[in-house]
Amino acid sequence: MDFYLLLWLCPLYIVGTIVYRLFLHPLSGFPGPKLAAVTHLYEFYFNLVQDGMFIWEVERMHAQYGPVVRITPHELHIKDAHFYDEIYAPASRKREKYSGFVAHFGTPSSMVTTIQHEHHRLRRAPLNSFFSKRSVVQLEPVIRENIGKLADRLAAEIQKDEGVIRLDAAFTALTMDVITHYSYGKSYRYLDEPDFKLAWKDAVLAASANGAMLRHFPAMLAVSKSMPHWLLKKLDPQAAVLLEIQHMVRSQSVESLQRLQAKKEDNEKTNTAKTTNNDANDNNDDEQAKSIFDALNNPSMLPPEERTLDRLQDEGQILLAAGSETTAKTLAVISLHLLRSPAVLARLREELISVMPTPISTASWVELEALPYLTAIINEGLRLSYGVTTRLPRVAPTEDLQYKEWIIPRGTPVSETSYFVQMDPTIFPNPDSFDPDRWIQAAARGERLDRFIVSFTKGSRQCLGINLAYAELYLTVAHIFRRFELELFETDVDDVRLVRDRFFGAPRDGSKGVRAIVRGETLL
Numbered sequence: 254m255d256f257y258l259l260l261w262l263c264p265l266y267i268v269g270t271i272v273y274r275l276f277l278h279p280l281s282g283f284p285g286p287k288l289a290a291v292t293h294l295y296e297f298y299f300n301l302v303q304d305g306m307f308i309w310e311v312e313r314m315h316a317q318y319g320p321v322v323r324i325t326p327h328e329l330h331i332k333d334a335h336f337y338d339e340i341y342a343p344a345s346r347k348r349e350k351y352s353g354f355v356a357h358f359g360t361p362s363s364m365v366t367t368i369q370h371e372h373h374r375l376r377r378a379p380l381n382s383f384f385s386k387r388s389v390v391q392l393e394p395v396i397r398e399n400i401g402k403l404a405d406r407l408a409a410e411i412q413k414d415e416g417v418i419r420l421d422a423a424f425t426a427l428t429m430d431v432i433t434h435y436s437y438g439k440s441y442r443y444l445d446e447p448d449f450k451l452a453w454k455d456a457v458l459a460a461s462a463n464g465a466m467l468r469h470f471p472a473m474l475a476v477s478k479s480m481p482h483w484l485l486k487k488l489d490p491q492a493a494v495l496l497e498i499q500h501m502v503r504s505q506s507v508e509s510l511q512r513l514q515a516k517k518e519d520n521e522k523t524n525t526a527k528t529t530n531n532d533a534n535d536n537n538d539d540e541q542a543k544s545i546f547d548a549l550n551n552p553s554m555l556p557p558e559e560r561t562l563d564r565l566q567d568e569g570q571i572l573l574a575a576g577s578e579t580t581a582k583t584l585a586v587i588s589l590h591l592l593r594s595p596a597v598l599a600r601l602r603e604e605l606i607s608v609m610p611t612p613i614s615t616a617s618w619v620e621l622e623a624l625p626y627l628t629a630i631i632n633e634g635l636r637l638s639y640g641v642t643t644r645l646p647r648v649a650p651t652e653d654l655q656y657k658e659w660i661i662p663r664g665t666p667v668s669e670t671s672y673f674v675q676m677d678p679t680i681f682p683n684p685d686s687f688d689p690d691r692w693i694q695a696a697a698r699g700e701r702l703d704r705f706i707v708s709f710t711k712g713s714r715q716c717l718g719i720n721l722a723y724a725e726l727y728l729t730v731a732h733i734f735r736r737f738e739l740e741l742f743e744t745d746v747d748d749v750r751l752v753r754d755r756f757f758g759a760p761r762d763g764s765k766g767v768r769a770i771v772r773g774e775t776l777l
């Protein structure tokens with residue numbers, strides 16, 4: 254193209270875009286800063302230059318413009334806990350992902366990045382039964398076995414003088430060992446590593462934080478994937494651990510594919526033999542898959558284009574990251590608050606004694622779920638660990654939404670960050686304080702406060718692993734705190750309080766995580 258024509262077209266394009274976004278765009282009547290309506294650079298500045306501070310800018314915008322704000326040229330954000338269920342509606346009302354946001358996850362063919370409603374349903378279907386309450390109850394022995402391994406590690410620490418452990422890393426190792434066992438039938442055994450494989454936790458946090466960059470520059474994923482590994486390692490050392498995991502996931506996916514291929518060939522041979530003998534043809538395709546990866550390879554549930562190696566790798570990576578750091582963070586937040594509140598811990602132990610009479614007694618998830626004070630502690634832990642602190646936009650493709658006097662046109666990405674719901678002082682007075690009693694009092698008043706726990710989001714895109722997360726939370730808190738006397742080591746509430754949004758909320762810079770010393774075992 255003629256260079257001078259290009260020189261003319263560029264400013265014309267920019268001016269045209271500004272005029273369109275300000276005056277003609279379907280969202281042009283919504284309140285918000287003009288700069289945010291005109292350019293993504295506004296978000297870019299707060300998220301990337303100011304490192305994860307856009308969440309606070311969104312809060313400031315709400316203070317200035319009211320509960321509905323146009324936060325980027327194409328997106329609205331609503332700050333009203335009572336409207337949450339409308340945005341994150343169930344499958345009967347279609348909700349899709351926003352195409353401008355999914356690059357965040359760096360796994361283009363996974364379920365979590367699937368935009369279209371029906372396509373997402375297809376991808377999620379083979380996994381639903383694995384994460385049902387019934388399946389998780391069956392998995393309980395594996396969860397308990399791993400909690401037992403963690404308990405052995407803690408017991409071994411008692412002998413050491415002033416041995417300090419990273420509780421948050423220990424919990425990530427625990428959840429990782431459970432999810433890898435469940436996904437592949439063999440655990441990565443991070444609980445056996447001296448530092449609980451801290452590098453994996455750091456890698457997940459770094460990769461999640463990098464999501465904002467991928468959102469703004471999606472092509473970066475392809476660039477980093479095509480880069481020689483040695484160069485990527487040099488440029489970004491944390492990427493090395495992630496690469497190691499990606500390779501492990503890929504080779505396990507290959508193993509799973511080979512196993513299925515071998516099984517198919519066996520079946521074909523058997524069927525040929527049976528047909529020769531005029532026997533009935535029994536096809537084993539519908540047989541219950543043994544691991545999650547076998548399910549993702551099930552030809553009776555997914556067409557061939559959904560059973561590619563790339564997809565298995567992407568899905569595997571999401572399962573390991575989503576299934577480990579999330580629950581581990583909640584466990585770390587609960588531990589920190591319990592260890593800072595002796596009266597709460599004493600009351601919890603008193604309640605636990607009813608189902609766990611000795612420090613080494615065990616109890617089932619079902620028994621523990623019936624305990625109101627433990628439940629209140631888990632709810633407070635979920636509330637104060639915020640789930641995901643990045644907004645998670647949803648698009649209603651077939652209906653306009655009405656919020657107060659505002660009509661939100663169909664197709665508009667809308668979000669409500671879980672942090673704002675769970676820290677809403679009109680619902681949770683004094684929201685920063687860890688107060689399990691607020692749950693007991695609300696229950697006595699007949700109020701369902703739990704509808705405002707949105708860490709897992711809601712609706713058709715709600716967390717797949719919610720049952721597994723609850724089982725791990727109940728079982729771990731009960732078994733570790735019934736038995737061990739722990740003491741925080743140079744850790745305080747600023748080591749978990751949200752400062753920056755890096756997908757998982759990041760605390761103050763330089764935080765060394767939640768650390769504790771194992772003082773001993775409880776006597777009664």
Ligand code: HEM
Pocket residue numbers: 364365366377432571572573575576577579580583639640641645708709710713714715716717718719721722
């Ligand atoms: C306290 C623990 C957990 C929290 C707070 C949490 C939070 C979330 C959130 C907010 C989403 C929605 C993401 C989005 O909209 O883009 C999600 C999705 C998901 N979570 Fe969790 N999660 C937890 C535990 C788990 C566990 C244990 C697993 C087990 C593998 C898991 C697997 C998934 C998967 C596969 C998705 C994608 C679901 C879909 O797209 O349909 N999560 N989780």
